[in-house]
Amino acid sequence: xxxxxxxxxxxxxxxxxxxxxxxxxxxxxxxxxxxxxxxxxxxxxxxxxxxxxxxxxxxxxxxxxxxxxxxxxxxxxxxxxxxxxxxxxxxxxxxxxxxxxxxxxxxxxxxxxxxxxxxxxxxxxxxxxxxxxxxxxxxxxxxxxxxxxxxxxxxxxxxxxxxxxxxxxxxxxxxxxxxxxxxxxxxxxxxxxxxxxxxxxxxxxxxxxxxxxxxxxxxxxxxxxxxxxxxxxxxxxxxxxxxxxxxxxxxxxxxxxxxxxxxxxxxxxxxxxxxxxxxxxxx
Amino acid sequence: xxxxxxxxxxxxxxxxxxxxxxxxxxxxxxxxxxxxxxxxxxxxxxxxxxxxxxxxxxxxxxxxxxxxxxxxxxxxxxxxxxxxxxxxxxxxxxxxxxxxxxxxxxxxxxxxxxxxxxxxxxxxxxxxxxxxxxxxxxxxxxxxxxxxxxxxxxxxxxxxxxxxxxxxxxxxxxxxxxxxxxxxxxxxxxxxxxxxxxxxxxxxxxxxxxxxxxxxxxxxxxxxxxxxxxxxxxxxxxxxxxxxxxxxxxxxxxxxxxxxxxxxxxxxxxxxxxxxxxx
Numbered sequence: 001x002x003x004x005x006x007x008x009x010x011x012x013x014x015x016x017x018x019x020x021x022x023x024x025x026x027x028x029x030x031x032x033x034x035x036x037x038x039x040x041x042x043x044x045x046x047x048x049x050x051x052x053x054x055x056x057x058x059x060x061x062x063x064x065x066x067x068x069x070x071x072x073x074x075x076x077x078x079x080x081x082x083x084x085x086x087x088x089x090x091x092x093x094x095x096x097x098x099x100x101x102x103x104x105x106x107x108x109x110x111x112x113x114x115x116x117x118x119x120x121x122x123x124x125x126x127x128x129x130x131x132x133x134x135x136x137x138x139x140x141x142x143x144x145x146x147x148x149x150x151x152x153x154x155x156x157x158x159x160x161x162x163x164x165x166x167x168x169x170x171x172x173x174x175x176x177x178x179x180x181x182x183x184x185x186x187x188x189x190x191x192x193x194x195x196x197x198x199x200x201x202x203x204x205x206x207x208x209x210x211x212x213x214x215x216x217x218x219x220x221x222x223x224x225x226x227x228x229x230x231x232x233x234x235x236x237x238x239x240x241x242x243x244x245x246x247x248x249x250x251x252x253x254x255x256x257x258x259x260x261x262x263x264x265x266x267x268x269x270x271x272x273x274x275x276x277x278x279x280x281x282x283x
Numbered sequence: 284x285x286x287x288x289x290x291x292x293x294x295x296x297x298x299x300x301x302x303x304x305x306x307x308x309x310x311x312x313x314x315x316x317x318x319x320x321x322x323x324x325x326x327x328x329x330x331x332x333x334x335x336x337x338x339x340x341x342x343x344x345x346x347x348x349x350x351x352x353x354x355x356x357x358x359x360x361x362x363x364x365x366x367x368x369x370x371x372x373x374x375x376x377x378x379x380x381x382x383x384x385x386x387x388x389x390x391x392x393x394x395x396x397x398x399x400x401x402x403x404x405x406x407x408x409x410x411x412x413x414x415x416x417x418x419x420x421x422x423x424x425x426x427x428x429x430x431x432x433x434x435x436x437x438x439x440x441x442x443x444x445x446x447x448x449x450x451x452x453x454x455x456x457x458x459x460x461x462x463x464x465x466x467x468x469x470x471x472x473x474x475x476x477x478x479x480x481x482x483x484x485x486x487x488x489x490x491x492x493x494x495x496x497x498x499x500x501x502x503x504x505x506x507x508x509x510x511x512x513x514x515x516x517x518x519x520x521x522x523x524x525x526x527x528x529x530x531x532x533x534x535x536x537x538x539x540x541x542x543x544x545x546x547x548x549x550x551x552x553x554x555x556x557x558x559x560x561x562x
Contacts, residue, residue, distance in 0.1 A: 135302075
């Protein structure tokens with residue numbers, strides 16, 4: 001009897017903890033959206049109030065177009081799209097090829113590839129910042145979103161190769177053998193048989209890396225010098241200065257930056273969770 | 284077919300490291316030709332109180348955030364794997380903070396801890412605790428606010444990984460323990476924790492590295508201020524290079540900090556690869 005009571009008390013405590021953390025995780029997002037619709041005066045006098053609010057949807061058009069003389073969210077979104085699509089297309093292409101052909105190579109070569117990429121994943125970004133800046137500066141590429149996209153291909157490659165490599169290791173070799181009997185070359189086998197069968201992990205890896213690239217700030221701040229070349233994360237930091245006296249517009253920018261991502265996450269959350277379980281890393 | 288990947292490794296990882304080490308032995312303002320000055324930058328790096336304090340702050344942020352968030356994540360994972368109802372919905376909600384871009388997280392929390400207009404202070408005011416404290420403008424509280432935000436943003440990922448490890452523990456082990464009359468709490472401490480320990484140590488080390496290197500949060504919230512109160516190592520590197528045009532010193536500090544992180548990272552990987560090896 002007492003044992004039952006104890007278990008019940010434990011469940012109550014457990015639920016309380018779980019609900020408390022859920023509130024902490026959710027409320028900030030609700031606040032971002034709420035404040036995005038408020039006027040500056042309202043934010044300063046009664047940020048949490050819901051009654052008698054002077055609703056201001058114009059915050060969104062201001063954030064979208066930017067303050068006079070500044071760049072708006074529309075420009076940042078375009079740059080982010082360019083950077084992310086180059087990065088993900090490139091790293092999946094090279095990553096899948098490398099991972100698959102590494103499993104066909106001799107054990108020594110395969111392990112060498114894996115170890116090299118393991119070291120590359122551990123290499124701190126702080127060590128790459130200055131050399132990348134020096135190189136971009138010398139090549140006159142500061143402020144070029146596509147060049148940053150190419151750089152991200154390299155940064156995403158290690159996770160890509162490692163996760164796909166462990167998937168291809170468990171890949172039944174009979175399939176590739178059957179294909180070669182049918183007269184397909186190694187490369188054709190890869191394109192026609194292996195790729196379609198590894199769609200799942202490829203999408204998961206792509207998603208994880210897309211989230212990383214979409215939010216990467218440290219390199220982007222250094223390498224995207226001109227305001228018109230900035231991606232969303234750098235642009236948001238810029239908003240703090242641009243809209244110093246228009247906090248509502250900053251919140252509108254934050255809403256534009258987070259809510260679509262959350263919608264994507266809710267749709268694909270199984271894939272993303274799988275990516276994390278496979279060893280994907282959000283940096 | 285493996286050649287493109289090796290070229291990319293050499294070009295984007297190998298060459299930059301060589302270049303960084305070369306820069307660290309020079310004086311270079313970012314333009315013109317660098318002057319070779321031997322180990323001067325390293326001597327400055329090891330003797331400058333600024334660099335030493337930045338390193339200590341990085342360690343405090345890294346270790347502090349990692350320990351707190353791993354503890355919270357472990358408790359949450361234990362609740363869910365212990366069969367708390369609503370597992371799938373909690374899993375989705377708790378991962379949300381990890382989805383938001385770090386710079387958005389930084390801007391949001393920086394605005395939220397403003398005196399009066401910030402939601403956090405408005406909430407504290409409503410509780411009668413006063414709403415005028417400028418958390419980020421006060422050198423004694425700024426770094427702790429950043430640690431709290433790093434915890435808020437980091438729990439989701441750690442929780443997912445730890446939960447994955449806990450769910451691999453066979454149910455039969457718990458059943459046997461129940462028959463022997465071990466309470467839930469005892470089962471957690473004597474079965475669950477020892478079995479997920481390898482994953483847990485890996486996560487703690489990973490989180491230490493990420494928080495230690497948490498440039499985005501700090502830059503977005505305080506830019507290292509007030510004064511130098513939140514200037515962690517990557518912020519120090521950024522300021523030395525891009526504000527004070529001292530690329531040689533910034534490179535030397537990067538080398539020292541980078542090697543430190545690399546060692547911790549490799550230890551973490553080694554722990555992670557030993558997953559289940561000591562069963």
